[in-house]
Amino acid sequence: MEAILVGIYAFFVWLIFFKFKLLPWNTTSKVIVVTIPVVGLTWLILTLNVIAPSSADVRVIKYTVQVVPQVRGRVIAVPAEGNVHMKKGDVLFKLDPTPYEQTVRSFESQLASAIANAKNLGEQLKAATSKTEGIRAQLDLAQKRVAEFTELAKTEAGTKFDLEQALANVKQVKAELAAAEASERQVKEQIGAQVNGEQAQVAAIRAQLDNAKWELSQTTMYAPADGTVINNQLRVGSWVVPMPLQPAMVFVEDEQQILALYSQNELYNVEPGNEAEIALPTYPGEVIKTKVQSIVWAQGQGQLPMSGQIPQTGAQPLPPGRFAVKLELEEKHRDLFLAAGATGHGAIYTEHLKPVQILRRVIVRINSILNYLVLKLH
Incomplete structure (x- = not known):
């Protein structure tokens, strides 16, 4: 986007100073011509980072359930298939009930x-x-x-x-x-x-x-929610036991969270309910409408582990961590499938200087179109 603005600016400079020669091309005009885009782009970028902060780290997180039976037994049936969508209450597997x-x-x-x-x-x-x-x-x-x-x-x-x-x-x-x-x-x-x-x-x-x-009822395991069994290795004849460290399978729910990670000083104008947009490579060319649900004002650096030892402060400061902003899909995209682990970029639009935010919207759309490019040589 910055390159486009510089190109438009250079076009008007050419018209004024070279095509129509409305102003002389001297040392003073040269300094002014170079200073204006530098100062203007600097102000524009710094302002956008405050009124419409962007993030290059947007993640789709889904809940996973470790399916552990409450009783032990021999598996006699496994209706669940790996990577096949299931409804809540569908049978995952059955144990010998005898x-x-x-x-x-x-x-x-x-x-x-x-x-x-x-x-x-x-x-x-x-x-x-x-x-x-x-x-x-x-x-x-x-x-x-x-x-x-x-x-x-x-x-x-x-x-x-x-x-x-x-x-x-x-x-x-x-x-x-x-x-x-x-x-x-x-x-x-x-x-x-x-x-x-x-x-x-x-x-x-x-x-x-x-x-x-x-x-006896626990010899049949059911899907806890709408979702998918990933990498199902359970087979008829297997022996399963009620051990949390040895789940029979992993179930990925359809319910999801969308998190955008930001530095600390990018969020002081962000409030729940602000409009937001994200673009994911899984949907190139599409801008997904969301809104801010909440800001998670906590991260790992704010917690000291329980210990009888005095915490180590280190020889130098830790790199600052980021804070997560939870986004929720707007009604238009509420039924859109988002893959667990999908990443992308996005922006949040605050209530300040809305006309200037148009530039950020254009940048998001350009980046979304660039997702069509598959940049590899094989």
């Missing part, structure tokens, strides 16, 4: 038994209470006999053996009563132990059954 189905059936059987047992607890309590009362009656009778044999022994009307036998019977009945009372307490505790209104044993088995069903 062991998990067996676990579910086992807990279902245990739950049915526990529910039946819980329903019988009332009858068991009645039986335990009745047994306890019967043994108490036997104990009362045995104690009366001890009293009777004691009196007889005093008058020598009874034998010492009968008294000892009666005392032994009392001990035996007391032991039976203790066992019956323990059994009754156990039944009462089982009836009283409840979780969310359900008998505790039933609730525990139901929780195990729910977990078994959840594990």
Whole structure:
């Protein structure tokens, strides 16, 4: 763009000083002719960098999901194909569900038994209470006999053996009563132990059954969003385990971020909502309309790692880092496919000196057209 402006300026100089000779071509005019474009272009470039800052580092970033199964197992099907677009909820791969189905059936059987047992607890309590009362009656009778044999022994009307036998019977009945009372307490505790209104044993088995069903559901993995599986190496017969460091595949979502990186002093006039344009080599000749969503006022140099050591300051200052500006597509280009990792250039148009910003718009369009050039020799 600067070369075009210089060419236009040189054309008018030729007309004025050489074609029509309206002014003399002397030392003074030469100095003026050379000074005007130097000062003018310098002012123009410095002004554009403030009111319409440009960036040669615009990046398209997409979210990636490390697909890690929650359960282990042998892969029996892989419907997902590498680099083929999928919808949210499409099946990625399936594991052999047999062991998990067996676990579910086992807990279902245990739950049915526990529910039946819980329903019988009332009858068991009645039986335990009745047994306890019967043994108490036997104990009362045995104690009366001890009293009777004691009196007889005093008058020598009874034998010492009968008294000892009666005392032994009392001990035996007391032991039976203790066992019956323990059994009754156990039944009462089982009836009283409840979780969310359900008998505790039933609730525990139901929780195990729910977990078994959840594990069974995890034998089929689904696409977490609209996107694409990249470099799919998973095959039928592979064994996968729930380890974060060993994902089964990588899923790239369609959702994206567009970041433009700027130096610190380029952004003091930029505000959310400002118009912006980008040009990517993947779409040569096209200017993509965006707007500023936000400025990420943070970068790695603003963070010190957690350590017990005093941070090193270095022998010289670090090169200044850049700050990212998040851009969002305008409605016109909302459905435009942008490749993850695509790079390009762009500009942001602030609310200052809008007429001058026309030059920046022209530069963006020229650069977009230059994207048609494939500059390699083979």
